[in-house]
Amino acid sequence: MKAVILAAGFGTRMSAQTPKSLVKVAGREIIYRTMKILSDYVDEFIVVVGKNGKKIDNFLKDKDFNYRIIRNPNPERGNGYSFYLTKDVSGDRFILVMGDHIYEEEFIKRAVKGEGLIGDRNPAYVDLEESTKVRCKDGRIEDIGKKLEEFDFVDTGFFILSKDIYEHAESIVREKEVVELSEIVKKAKIPVTELSGYFWMDVDTIDDLKKARKFIVRSSVKGFGDGFVAKHFNRRISLRLSELLVDHLTPNQMTVISFLSGILSSLTLFFSIPLAGIAYQLSSIIDGCDGEIARASLRKSKLGEYADSMLDRYVDFIFLVVLGYVSNLSIYFWMILVFAIFGSVMISYSTEKYKAAFSESAYGAIPSLKYLIGKRDERIFVIMIFCLASLIESLILILAIWTNIRVLAILLIVYKNKKGI
Amino acid sequence: MKAVILAAGFGTRMSAQTPKSLVKVAGREIIYRTMKILSDYVDEFIVVVGKNGKKIDNFLKDKDFNYRIIRNPNPERGNGYSFYLTKDVSGDRFILVMGDHIYEEEFIKRAVKGEGLIGDRNPAYVDLEESTKVRCKDGRIEDIGKKLEEFDFVDTGFFILSKDIYEHAESIVREKEVVELSEIVKKAKIPVTELSGYFWMDVDTIDDLKKARKFIVRSSVKGFGDGFVAKHFNRRISLRLSELLVDHLTPNQMTVISFLSGILSSLTLFFSIPLAGIAYQLSSIIDGCDGEIARASLRKSKLGEYADSMLDRYVDFIFLVVLGYVSNLSIYFWMILVFAIFGSVMISYSTEKYKAAFSESAYGAIPSLKYLIGKRDERIFVIMIFCLASLIESLILILAIWTNIRVLAILLIVYKNKKGI
Numbered sequence: 001m002k003a004v005i006l007a008a009g010f011g012t013r014m015s016a017q018t019p020k021s022l023v024k025v026a027g028r029e030i031i032y033r034t035m036k037i038l039s040d041y042v043d044e045f046i047v048v049v050g051k052n053g054k055k056i057d058n059f060l061k062d063k064d065f066n067y068r069i070i071r072n073p074n075p076e077r078g079n080g081y082s083f084y085l086t087k088d089v090s091g092d093r094f095i096l097v098m099g100d101h102i103y104e105e106e107f108i109k110r111a112v113k114g115e116g117l118i119g120d121r122n123p124a125y126v127d128l129e130e131s132t133k134v135r136c137k138d139g140r141i142e143d144i145g146k147k148l149e150e151f152d153f154v155d156t157g158f159f160i161l162s163k164d165i166y167e168h169a170e171s172i173v174r175e176k177e178v179v180e181l182s183e184i185v186k187k188a189k190i191p192v193t194e195l196s197g198y199f200w201m202d203v204d205t206i207d208d209l210k211k212a213r214k215f216i217v218r219s220s221v222k223g224f225g226d227g228f229v230a231k232h233f234n235r236r237i238s239l240r241l242s243e244l245l246v247d248h249l250t251p252n253q254m255t256v257i258s259f260l261s262g263i264l265s266s267l268t269l270f271f272s273i274p275l276a277g278i279a280y281q282l283s284s285i286i287d288g289c290d291g292e293i294a295r296a297s298l299r300k301s302k303l304g305e306y307a308d309s310m311l312d313r314y315v316d317f318i319f320l321v322v323l324g325y326v327s328n329l330s331i332y333f334w335m336i337l338v339f340a341i342f343g344s345v346m347i348s349y350s351t352e353k354y355k356a357a358f359s360e361s362a363y364g365a366i367p368s369l370k371y372l373i374g375k376r377d378e379r380i381f382v383i384m385i386f387c388l389a390s391l392i393e394s395l396i397l398i399l400a401i402w403t404n405i406r407v408l409a410i411l412l413i414v415y416k417n418k419k420g421i
Numbered sequence: 422m423k424a425v426i427l428a429a430g431f432g433t434r435m436s437a438q439t440p441k442s443l444v445k446v447a448g449r450e451i452i453y454r455t456m457k458i459l460s461d462y463v464d465e466f467i468v469v470v471g472k473n474g475k476k477i478d479n480f481l482k483d484k485d486f487n488y489r490i491i492r493n494p495n496p497e498r499g500n501g502y503s504f505y506l507t508k509d510v511s512g513d514r515f516i517l518v519m520g521d522h523i524y525e526e527e528f529i530k531r532a533v534k535g536e537g538l539i540g541d542r543n544p545a546y547v548d549l550e551e552s553t554k555v556r557c558k559d560g561r562i563e564d565i566g567k568k569l570e571e572f573d574f575v576d577t578g579f580f581i582l583s584k585d586i587y588e589h590a591e592s593i594v595r596e597k598e599v600v601e602l603s604e605i606v607k608k609a610k611i612p613v614t615e616l617s618g619y620f621w622m623d624v625d626t627i628d629d630l631k632k633a634r635k636f637i638v639r640s641s642v643k644g645f646g647d648g649f650v651a652k653h654f655n656r657r658i659s660l661r662l663s664e665l666l667v668d669h670l671t672p673n674q675m676t677v678i679s680f681l682s683g684i685l686s687s688l689t690l691f692f693s694i695p696l697a698g699i700a701y702q703l704s705s706i707i708d709g710c711d712g713e714i715a716r717a718s719l720r721k722s723k724l725g726e727y728a729d730s731m732l733d734r735y736v737d738f739i740f741l742v743v744l745g746y747v748s749n750l751s752i753y754f755w756m757i758l759v760f761a762i763f764g765s766v767m768i769s770y771s772t773e774k775y776k777a778a779f780s781e782s783a784y785g786a787i788p789s790l791k792y793l794i795g796k797r798d799e800r801i802f803v804i805m806i807f808c809l810a811s812l813i814e815s816l817i818l819i820l821a822i823w824t825n826i827r828v829l830a831i832l833l834i835v836y837k838n839k840k841g842i
Contacts, residue, residue: 302778302779302839303778303835303836303839303840305778306774306775306778306779306835307832307836309774309778310767310770310771310774310828310832313767313770317763321756321759321760324756324759325756329752330752331750331751331752331755334752334755334756334759335742335745335746335755337759338742338745338755338758338759338762339742341759341762341763342738342762342763342766345763345766345767345770346731346734346766348770348774349731349734349766349769349770349773350731352770352773352774352777353727353730353731353769353773353777354727355776355777356773356774356776356777357723357724357726357727357730358723358727359780407731411728411731414724414727415724415728418723418724419724
């Protein structure tokens with residue numbers, strides 16, 4: 001299937017120079033987001049550009065999309081005219097999408113299975129005044145426009161169309177100078193598919209941009225793996241931080257910062273154990289940002305995930321070793337510290353080895369694992385509490401027992417689960 | 422595609438009661454092996470049985486194969502007659518295979534892509550005197566029999582046939598009382614596909630059985646992940662051990678034995694460090710057997726792999742902790758031991774996390790990782806040497822540096838490899 005993207009519109013209220021489809025939202029250009037998500041379903045993109053077309057072409061050149069550019073020499077003739085220009089290349093059945101709209105992944109996944117105009121009965125993120133409304137009759141468009149008093153859906157700017165719509169487009173283009181897409185789809189009486197409850201919006205102002213960024217960053221938290229502390233405390237802060245940083249830092253830069261903040265917290269131990277506890281907890285919060293930024297800016301990388309998780313193990317190890325060193329532990333507590341350190345690594349090992357062996361996430365496949373406390377965020381929080389109370393020997397004893405019991409519990413739960421007991 | 426398996430033959434020279442297809446080779450019945458490997462290509466098995474049919478049916482009942490049994494009431498009429506009985510159920514194109522032949526996986530993988538009789542030009546494992554030879558002309562059978570003086574191939578007992586062969590079968594069955602399959606394929610002049618160099622054999626005597634078991638166990642070593650010591654020393658012993666044990670122990674029992682032998686070596690430390698070093702190295706050898714037995718007896722399980730690798734980490738950890746304890750280490754050496762223990766786990770973590778993140782084996786994907794010494798077999802061997810020399814503090818220092826450098830090297834190599842530097 002091919003996808004036609006209309007990106008011939010003029011500049012935006014935010015900037016006259018940048019085509020709207022090249023505005024960055026949460027670290028990625030709007031058109032890149034749409035194309036990236038669509039690329040699982042589409043084999044060729046047809047991008048219609050206007051006077052800023054060169055910029056769009058330059059932008060797409062080094063990306064990994066199969067696309068062709070169609071230049072609209074008269075963008076002032078409206079988006080219906082832009083669409084009409086694709087008539088010979090779009091194929092029998094194709095996607096049509098606005099280059100300046102932003103959609104969440106789930107929206108697009110479902111929309112590509114629809115037919116005709118994709119309509120939202122109750123859009124949560126758009127200004128209803130400004131949006132194009134649709135009234136239906138027998139499942140097809142009866143009327144469409146910004147000023148409709150009675151309407152069933154709001155036009156999401158996403159369509160699944162078939163070739164015959166170009167006949168209607170042609171007859172209007174012959175008659176009129178300025179042609180809106182809405183006139184064409186109304187004349188063709190295309191069907192309407194409802195798709196409500198997903199995020200999509202038309203980004204027009206700085207406020208829209210912030211709203212979109214906020215939504216995208218907030219929905220970037222992955223489903224499982226977060227412990228109690230991460231879920232109810234760390235994420236609240238890290239998400240706000242990621243919102244501030246997503247347009248400025250890459251996920252890899254964020255991983256390095258998070259690693260350095262972890263090492264810094266270990267160094268702080270030489271000056272003050274309570275302060276170091278707080279710094280360690282802060283680094284645990286910061287550690288959430290690289291993943292959030294990676295997912296929000298569609299920059300998730302396996303290498304990033306790998307490096308992040310290796311560095312986390314080193315941060316945890318170094319903190320405990322330095323903590324032991326500065327606390328003048330007796331030899332017996334060094335023996336116990338060995339168990340605490342081993343248990344901490346083994347918690348991660350037990351779930352990563354699970355994924356390596358079974359090719360599925362342990363937390364995803366075995367929901368009861370979620371209720372075992374002892375994930376990194378929880379351990380670090382407890383370490384902070386004991387550092388604040390200066391109860392280092394108790395901390396080490398607790399960690400040694402807690403982490404190793406948790407690992408044995410994982411082994412037992414995995415065994416029971418896989419044996420179906 | 423369906424597969425016809427001829428298993429109506431009488432008992433064997435080894436046992437009159439057991440049908441030959443139910444003889445166990447390396448822990449698995451011959452017919453199970455063939456069906457298990459074929460099940461990737463076959464949607465239904467048609468098993469022709471004779472007077473021992475009930476046993477075969479009982480055996481297959483609780484296995485996970487889609488099969489039907491066809492009873493040959495006159496098995497003395499020969500395997501050609503058995504074959505003829507499948508004429509209405511085998512479909513247009515089907516596999517025909519002898520139920521008493523054993524084939525390695527690679528043989529079957531290639532044979533299913535062939536056409537007609539699968540012939541081996543130079544079979545390495547069968548008695549040429551006893552085997553059925555084939556002479557070809559223009560790629561088709563010209564003559565076939567045990568006594569052929571001039572021949573091109575040996576008949577492997579594996580065929581890819583089409584429906585029209587049953588016409589030839591029928592005409593012979595009408596004429597004669599005893600019908601050999603070789604007469605039918607000769608009359609039908611079926612094509613011959615060469616497939617040489619793979620293991621297959623007809624198991625007839627105790628010696629054949631041993632030969633087959635030996636081959637299967639020896640080829641059960643997985644490609645990568647073995648260090649220098651495992652490759653050149655441990656495997657030589659563990660494979661012999663597995664040959665002895667494969668018919669008697671399950672892989673899981675072997676994992677438990679290997680774990681206990683590891684724990685035992687740690688306990689030995691309380692009596693003699695040099696002796697414990699040797700015991701640890703022995704447990705490292707035994708640790709190879711569970712995987713070998715699992716692969717040889719087609720009992721590979723993800724849960725087994727998971728449990729084995731978790732237990733290995735505990736064995737390694739406990740040995741080093743007890744070694745530290747019985748050596749009366751100073752507090753400084755306990756600090757160093759912490760690094761040695763952490764580094765040892767992290768070597769495994771670094772490759773398992775790799776597999777979890779990239780969904781491929783690290784050693785398979787990045788061959789240069791092979792040359793980094795420090796795999797478990799190599800570490801244990803070095804530990805034994807230092808235990809024998811009673812140089813525990815040097816050992817701990819070396820392990821602390823060696824393992825952590827290796828982990829950093831892995832991190833670096835993975836980074837370079839994934840970034841294409």
